[in-house]
Amino acid sequence: MELLLFQLMNGAVVGVFYGLMALGLALILSLTRVINLAHGGFLVLGAYLAYTLLPHLGFWGSLILGAALLALLAAGLERLVIRPLYRRDPLESLLLTFGLALVLEEAVRMIWGPVGVPFPIPQALGSPLFPGTPLFFLSKYRVFIILVGSGLVLLLFLFLSRTRLGLYIRAAAQDNETLSALGTNVWSLYTLSFALGVFLAGLAGVLAAGQLGLSPTMGNSLLMPSFVALIVGGVGSLGGAFLGGILVGMVSGLAGQFAAAASEFSVYLLLALVLLFRPRGLFGQEGFFE
Amino acid sequence: MKVAAWFSYTQGRWITSRDLALFALLLLLPWGLKAVGSYTALGTYILVWGLAAMGLNLLIGYAGRVSFGHAAFLGLGAYTAGLMLKHATHDTLLATLAALPVGALAALVLGNLVVRLKGIYFATFTIVFSQLFYFVAFQWNELTGGDDGLRGFARQGLGPPGLHLDLNASEAYYYFVWAVFVLSVLALRWIVTSPLGRSFLALRENPIRARFLGMNVERRLLVAFALSASFTALAGALLAQLINFAQPSMLHWTTSGELVMMAFLGGRWAFYGPLLGAALFRIMEEVLSSRTENWMLFLGILFILAVLFFPRGIAGFLGRRE
Numbered sequence A: 001m002e003l004l005l006f007q008l009m010n011g012a013v014v015g016v017f018y019g020l021m022a023l024g025l026a027l028i029l030s031l032t033r034v035i036n037l038a039h040g041g042f043l044v045l046g047a048y049l050a051y052t053l054l055p056h057l058g059f060w061g062s063l064i065l066g067a068a069l070l071a072l073l074a075a076g077l078e079r080l081v082i083r084p085l086y087r088r089d090p091l092e093s094l095l096l097t098f099g100l101a102l103v104l105e106e107a108v109r110m111i112w113g114p115v116g117v118p119f120p121i122p123q124a125l126g127s128p129l130f131p132g133t134p135l136f137f138l139s140k141y142r143v144f145i146i147l148v149g150s151g152l153v154l155l156l157f158l159f160l161s162r163t164r165l166g167l168y169i170r171a172a173a174q175d176n177e178t179l180s181a182l183g184t185n186v187w188s189l190y191t192l193s194f195a196l197g198v199f200l201a202g203l204a205g206v207l208a209a210g211q212l213g214l215s216p217t218m219g220n221s222l223l224m225p226s227f228v229a230l231i232v233g234g235v236g237s238l239g240g241a242f243l244g245g246i247l248v249g250m251v252s253g254l255a256g257q258f259a260a261a262a263s264e265f266s267v268y269l270l271l272a273l274v275l276l277f278r279p280r281g282l283f284g285q286e287g288f289f290e
Numbered sequence B: 001m002k003v004a005a006w007f008s009y010t011q012g013r014w015i016t017s018r019d020l021a022l023f024a025l026l027l028l029l030p031w032g033l034k035a036v037g038s039y040t041a042l043g044t045y046i047l048v049w050g051l052a053a054m055g056l057n058l059l060i061g062y063a064g065r066v067s068f069g070h071a072a073f074l075g076l077g078a079y080t081a082g083l084m085l086k087h088a089t090h091d092t093l094l095a096t097l098a099a100l101p102v103g104a105l106a107a108l109v110l111g112n113l114v115v116r117l118k119g120i121y122f123a124t125f126t127i128v129f130s131q132l133f134y135f136v137a138f139q140w141n142e143l144t145g146g147d148d149g150l151r152g153f154a155r156q157g158l159g160p161p162g163l164h165l166d167l168n169a170s171e172a173y174y175y176f177v178w179a180v181f182v183l184s185v186l187a188l189r190w191i192v193t194s195p196l197g198r199s200f201l202a203l204r205e206n207p208i209r210a211r212f213l214g215m216n217v218e219r220r221l222l223v224a225f226a227l228s229a230s231f232t233a234l235a236g237a238l239l240a241q242l243i244n245f246a247q248p249s250m251l252h253w254t255t256s257g258e259l260v261m262m263a264f265l266g267g268r269w270a271f272y273g274p275l276l277g278a279a280l281f282r283i284m285e286e287v288l289s290s291r292t293e294n295w296m297l298f299l300g301i302l303f304i305l306a307v308l309f310f311p312r313g314i315a316g317f318l319g320r321r322e
Helices: A002-032 A039-085 A090-112 A140-162 A163-179 A184-214 A216-234 A237-258 A262-277 B003-007 B017-027 B029-035 B041-064 B071-088 B093-095 B101-112 B117-139 B170-193 B195-205 B208-212 B217-243 B253-266 B272-293 B296-310 B312-317
Strands: none
Touching: A002 A039, A002 A140, A002 A163, A002 A184, A002 A237, A039 A090, A039 B017, A039 B296, A090 B296, A140 A163, A140 A184, A140 A237, A140 B003, A163 A184, A184 A216, A184 B017, A184 B272, A216 A237, A216 A262, A216 B117, A237 A262, A237 B017, A237 B253, A262 B117, B003 B029, B003 B101, B017 B029, B017 B170, B029 B170, B041 B170, B041 B195, B041 B217, B041 B253, B041 B272, B071 B093, B071 B101, B071 B117, B071 B253, B093 B101, B093 B217, B093 B312, B101 B117, B101 B217, B170 B195, B195 B208, B195 B217, B208 B217, B253 B272, B253 B296, B253 B312, B272 B296, B272 B312
16 A cells, blocks of 8 residues: 555656646647657756756755756747747758757757766755655655645746736737737747746756756656647646646556556556547647647 | 759659669669778668658658658567567568568558647657557567667578578678669659559648548548558668667657658658658768767757758759749
8 A cells, every 4th residue: 555655656756747848848839839849858958957056056046047047048049940930831840849859968968978967955855754654755855846846837827827928828829810910929928938838847857856866868758758748638738738747647657566667558558548538638629639 | 954853753754764863873872882981881771761761751741741750660660570580580571571561550550540630749649659669669578679679680691592692791781772772662653653642642732622522531641651651661671681680769759750850851842852861861970970979969950950941951952942
């Protein structure tokens, strides 16, 4: 029973990483209609930026500033290389982010070296939450990840539903032409949503680095489950993407208890089941794919 | 005659003198490579990847759908040939041809899940589903050798005992690959000039209209997907026998990305564009990786520049503006 809880908890933690990744992907997709294949590369870069800042700013400062610097870089890249492609063949933006993924991964390898490094987490979070009880595995850092992840998502939804800017973003996702005709600069909203999506990936990267360690290829293993999460949650739904991530994480965590290989296949089984009974995904909008 | 005309669509003719000239040129490629100080296997690589990308381009350039999952078929072909040679047969031809039905069958299964999708969604779903094949190759240690890859097989000779053709030498294997390549190109050309191939263009240009004209759009796309996948799988079988090795990275989604990039770089609107792209890609990789450890960085930058400034590929750039 404890083992089961342990796997569920572990799954939920990894699910937060998937969820934040998928949420970022969904945010970018909903406005720009770009599938960001460089999302994993951004995640890694964000984590390494925080790693460099860590000795100077401490955990909290590097978490926020690392992700913020990454978002700034993403905004610049969006402006420079992705914006020219919005009105062109979707194949081109896919290939561009593919090229970007290669560049980011190799750049990280050049700057920080190919070998993984540990990412120290604050002392206060390193201990178990209930030492000496059957729930000893519930480390504070794991709980912290889940709380921060959920808190972030809540903040994002408050931002999107309660602020003027959030309203503009939602409008642009729905009908960017009308919004543009009403005199709003839609392009800057695109840049904002791209940067925001990458910001979430950066945060996920820093949080994941504390849990899984830091290596140039860590983004690769997180990217594919995030795509699954995006589809399971339903394309077009931001909340669905995050919940899809948690679900994917928990299912693969549970399956991993029985066989190591099962965790990857269970994810695909989940995907197949969802698509079989609900082709648009759990929370997806109807007709989004066609 | 314009250079680009070499790579463009033919006007409904199955085979032209230009095709024959290209085949002859490819026959001489090993000498050319040696003359510039390179090696024969590079030529084999170019033909193999060119075939894989041309197969993929049946889907991208003709049917207008971008599959980001064709590495699954490349890898399936590679593992099929490897496993056949290891356990079932000592016939290179049989091991190579076995990839065709395997690729087509896998494509029929995978294709059924994606034929209703368009644009980036088609691409995203093919990435996700094809990655399942990667995990199988990676995890099924007993059959595939897992992370270490599949070893313990080698390409065999051809022909009956009296007329035995040994393929061990890299030149001999190059000519075997050349023959398979030429036959495949003829088959591809036959497909794209046939009424079936013409209807793929209708899928690309106006699927709604095609549907109103009575075409079963999904089924037609499935046919295109299966045909496209079997050529890529065939290339995979050739690739495995070139290096006598098959590994999971052949099925990774980044390999799919490389295949799409080849079709894109060379020019997806041109019949031979993907071959050109594959040649450019492999040569760039060869040159860059001999100069610097971080060649992926430069390759990535080149991709980005190519997408931004040469969206129609080399063939498109050399050709007439539409």
